[in-house]
Amino acid sequence: MERYPFLLLTFFFIVSSMVAPIHCRKQTQALGHLYRNKMKGGSGINKGHFKPIHHINNSRVHLQQGMREKDIIQMLPGQPRVSFEQYGGYVTVDKSAGRALYYFFVEAQHYSKESLPLLLWLNGGPGCSSLAYGAMEELGPFRVHSNGKTLYKNRYSWNYAANVLFVESPAGVGFSYSNTTSDYDKSGDGKTADDNYVFLLNWLERFPEYKKREFYIAGESYAGHYVPQLAHTILLHNKKTNETIVNLKGILIGNAVIDDETDTKGMYDYLESHALISDETAYGIKKYCSFSSDENSEISRECETAIEDITKDTYYLDIYNIYAPLCRNSSLTVIPKKPSVENFDPCSDNYIYAYLNRADVQEAMHANVTKLHHDWEACSELIGRWGDSPSTIIPILQELMANGLRVWIFSGDTDGRVPVTSTKYSIKKMKLPVKTKWHPWYLDGEVGGLYRSVQGRFNVCYRKRGGAPSAKLPTKEGTFIDQALS
Numbered sequence: 001m002e003r004y005p006f007l008l009l010t011f012f013f014i015v016s017s018m019v020a021p022i023h024c025r026k027q028t029q030a031l032g033h034l035y036r037n038k039m040k041g042g043s044g045i046n047k048g049h050f051k052p053i054h055h056i057n058n059s060r061v062h063l064q065q066g067m068r069e070k071d072i073i074q075m076l077p078g079q080p081r082v083s084f085e086q087y088g089g090y091v092t093v094d095k096s097a098g099r100a101l102y103y104f105f106v107e108a109q110h111y112s113k114e115s116l117p118l119l120l121w122l123n124g125g126p127g128c129s130s131l132a133y134g135a136m137e138e139l140g141p142f143r144v145h146s147n148g149k150t151l152y153k154n155r156y157s158w159n160y161a162a163n164v165l166f167v168e169s170p171a172g173v174g175f176s177y178s179n180t181t182s183d184y185d186k187s188g189d190g191k192t193a194d195d196n197y198v199f200l201l202n203w204l205e206r207f208p209e210y211k212k213r214e215f216y217i218a219g220e221s222y223a224g225h226y227v228p229q230l231a232h233t234i235l236l237h238n239k240k241t242n243e244t245i246v247n248l249k250g251i252l253i254g255n256a257v258i259d260d261e262t263d264t265k266g267m268y269d270y271l272e273s274h275a276l277i278s279d280e281t282a283y284g285i286k287k288y289c290s291f292s293s294d295e296n297s298e299i300s301r302e303c304e305t306a307i308e309d310i311t312k313d314t315y316y317l318d319i320y321n322i323y324a325p326l327c328r329n330s331s332l333t334v335i336p337k338k339p340s341v342e343n344f345d346p347c348s349d350n351y352i353y354a355y356l357n358r359a360d361v362q363e364a365m366h367a368n369v370t371k372l373h374h375d376w377e378a379c380s381e382l383i384g385r386w387g388d389s390p391s392t393i394i395p396i397l398q399e400l401m402a403n404g405l406r407v408w409i410f411s412g413d414t415d416g417r418v419p420v421t422s423t424k425y426s427i428k429k430m431k432l433p434v435k436t437k438w439h440p441w442y443l444d445g446e447v448g449g450l451y452r453s454v455q456g457r458f459n460v461c462y463r464k465r466g467g468a469p470s471a472k473l474p475t476k477e478g479t480f481i482d483q484a485l486s
Helices: 021-039 067-071 131-138 181-185 189-206 223-241 260-273 279-288 301-313 348-356 359-365 394-402 420-430 479-485
Strands: 009-012 086-094 099-106 118-122 142-144 151-153 163-168 215-220 248-254 406-412 434-443 446-454 458-463
Touching: 021 260, 067 086, 067 189, 086 189, 099 131, 099 189, 118 131, 118 223, 131 142, 131 163, 131 348, 142 348, 163 189, 189 223, 215 223, 223 248, 223 394, 260 279, 260 301, 260 420, 279 301, 348 359, 394 406, 394 420, 406 420
Parallel strands: 009 406, 009 458, 118 163, 118 215, 215 248, 248 406, 406 458
Antiparallel strands: 009 446, 086 099, 099 163, 142 151, 434 446, 446 458
């Protein structure tokens, strides 16, 4: 991997559908609910700058001897044979509270796994599962058949290019839990970053061969907060101790929540430009709504009306992929449908729900060991309050670049919730000098999207939509992630 003394920022806009409609509705509700609360005066949500934990109590980092061996997953029910090792289990992040995060880890699929980087994937919400979406619907090695019982291989899994770690956070998401139920009402960006960092310290004790391995953090949507905040926390503690506790090299965030003002403006501009809302509604948004992060007053009734109209107009859309079909029949099938990575099944989240709630699957994954009083869910209904959510992450991105970390931003032009327009507005707000102007990149001789570099270790890539090969995932496994990590 090349080392650059300067910063590099890259944007990568990818069109492919990364989430399914029904769980999209849940993610939309989670993110939409948070945004509405942040727009209201007196919501109690701290929108100030992110403040990482400055001191980690040594009692939160435990001996992990023998834990790795217990976490080996011999074979998942209905799983095809594979040539890589996989692990699943719990890492305690607060022993006194009984708080533990569940992880799923897949090593790289070929002989060079010892030299390939370690990559942590986080999904957002806030409150949605990286196991559900990242591992089982997007970049993990398996997908679930429509019978909810068997798995098939994902030819485009990122573990062709990296050793990939998924964690369900914060506690209350997926299989992750706390024995102190009041923890679920104390969730927020700060606590999530804190627990994710403590998780990582303990996990690296359990898998010590990765301590010095090049490390990347990636995620999408509200993980646009999680990923830079965890990176900021790692950087802080590396500097405080004057040693490389975690060998962080860069981050990747996709269709990411970055800045409240530009994200919201970009979303409504996208909906208007794609004829998803009426001209009258778009006019009402522009005239009556203020999305400034400095605005603390209650939103006007006229603005609320316009937002309600948008909710109605987009209700029967998969807002995360506006051209995708909706799930019309959520029932499992006796005979599995023919799987297709290119033509994503909009009912996939139902298959995953059925699969991960099976007792034999949970036993094989070493999950739900405390016998939770609720089903595993893709998006948590336990988390009652979100205490802090900075109005912008831009200062953290700038800090990461200033410290020589690589930053990649990728986005697809079919996502209407955190769309391309939002990302472009956010990057423009950063006022970074352009190193390489927009230019196309190609797949099978056709334009696949656009790419540019900004001065420093920051790159940007976009991917166009369409039925041509250029709009599909690469035919060679791992092509895109190879580009990002090389």
